[in-house]
Amino acid sequence: MSQTVRGVVSRSKGAPVEVVDIVIPDPGPGEVVVDVIACGVCHTDLTYREGGINDEYPFLLGHEAAGRVSQIGEGVSNVAVGDFVVLNWRAVCGQCRACKRGRPQYCFDTFNATQKMTLTDGVELTPALGIGAFADKTLVHQGQCTKVDEAADPAVVGLLGCGVMAGLGAAVNTGDIGRDDTVAVIGCGGVGDAAIAGAALVGARTIIAVDTDDAKLELAREFGATHTVNATSSDVVAAIQDLTDGFGADVVIDAVGRPATWKQAFYARDLAGTVVLVGVPTPDMTLDMPLIDFFSRGGALKSSWYGDCLPERDFPTLASLYLQGRLPLDKFVTERISIDDVENAFHNMHDHSKPILRSVVIL
Incomplete structure (x- = not known):
């Protein structure tokens, strides 16, 4: 049975984002529903809102996220219900020319969920980077879930999903x-x-x-x-x-x-x-x-590209280094905010009175 949850949606170019009800379908083959715990506010989300990626509105924003798997679809084998995961936008296909040449970090045909999340009136949402994690729950392909040590702070390791991995990589x-x-x-x-x-x-x-x-x-x-x-x-x-x-x-x-x-x-x-x-x-x-x-x-x-990373190789290693105190990932979290504060976080990106590396939405 589908579920109705809160999500941050951008309806048109430059318009303020809205927190609205969205519908999450039951996962189909190869799909996973993740209960989002934390999600960083990345400049890429603002770029989506401003129409800098494409014009496939409405967008479900958010992609630097960590959470826990709550449902799995048929054939899912790499994660199980209850697993703590960091979401990624490079779910490698294993079949494209890059993958077959042993270069999956350049995969040219990455996976996303097949089904669409929607507004309550049935309008389909475009999830940011195939994730859409400014929401209580999101639907992704199983390959977009990377298990990491659950001792890690979700607000910290979720940032591996985009900006931190891009720079470090x-x-x-x-x-x-x-x-x-x-x-x-x-x-x-x-x-x-x-x-x-x-x-x-x-x-x-x-x-x-x-x-x-x-x-x-x-x-x-x-x-x-x-x-x-x-x-x-x-x-x-x-x-x-x-x-x-x-x-x-x-x-x-x-x-x-x-x-x-x-x-x-x-x-x-x-x-x-x-x-x-x-x-x-x-x-x-x-x-x-x-x-x-x-x-x-x-x-x-x-x-x-994305720090030329391979999430299943890099995310667990970097989370481990953070837990060992050898990588200061926690310093990237400038503030923790609610789902209602995303629009304000976008405004703060242009406020040079204090450097904000990441605002992180806590769900």
């Missing part, structure tokens, strides 16, 4: 940062700080945080930054070179995703160094640079 998986490397991270929001935490975790020697906000730069030090550069008062490229013996950093991560910051990353890396783009550009952005510079500097220019 950009450093560890995409950037392949190693012990004694020099690293620079441009943009010190949640994703950038996660990249800094990842670089610190694997033993980078020098970690340079770059931002325009001194408060954010100070917070970046708590995640492992050894040096900071304020981009409003310093030449970013020159500052990074000065802090790396004049050579530039081995790995530079652009967590902003703008032409100007990407160019800074490109020229601030050492010869044969690596640039990782994890900040998401808008479709209208273009880059104009001399082609000879790409050839003469060598190295690697990479884009990081």
Whole structure:
């Protein structure tokens, strides 16, 4: 029998979100109903509300979530009722060309639930990133559920579902940062700080945080930054070179995703160094640079998709490191809010009077 629960819905571009009744169907084959415990407010949710992803309104927002499995459909084998899980949007198919070549972290045909959640009048909802977790319950594909140690705080480990994994994975998986490397991270929001935490975790020697906000730069030090550069008062490229013996950093991560910051990353890396783009550009952005510079500097220019993660491999490991006190995931939770406070959390994303890494909805 279907269930009616509360959910946060965006009905039209730019309109304030609403908490309304939504209908969760019984899980079909391969599907799972998860009772959501906590869900982070990610900038991607705001982008959905603003029409920056697509125009398939109404959206059921929320995707950085942890919860407990309450129902399973036919054929579900990887989770059972009662399991504590973190939700993800990379449920690998195992059959696409990336999966068959042993690269499931790039899966090109990831799974979502087949059935639709709806409003009470039957209008179908589009769940954010195939999850839709600003709700008491949500319906997902079994592959979108990753079991982790239930001793972990749901508000903390739920953030592995998107922003934290994107940043940390950009450093560890995409950037392949190693012990004694020099690293620079441009943009010190949640994703950038996660990249800094990842670089610190694997033993980078020098970690340079770059931002325009001194408060954010100070917070970046708590995640492992050894040096900071304020981009409003310093030449970013020159500052990074000065802090790396004049050579530039081995790995530079652009967590902003703008032409100007990407160019800074490109020229601030050492010869044969690596640039990782994890900040998401808008479709209208273009880059104009001399082609000879790409050839003469060598190295690697990479884009990081979801931190090039494999949830079933990475989530349990990172949750374990957090529980061991080796990864400060709890520092990403700035505030805990109710389901009625999501719209206000969106407004706070633009309030620079205090840095908010993540507001987390507690269900």
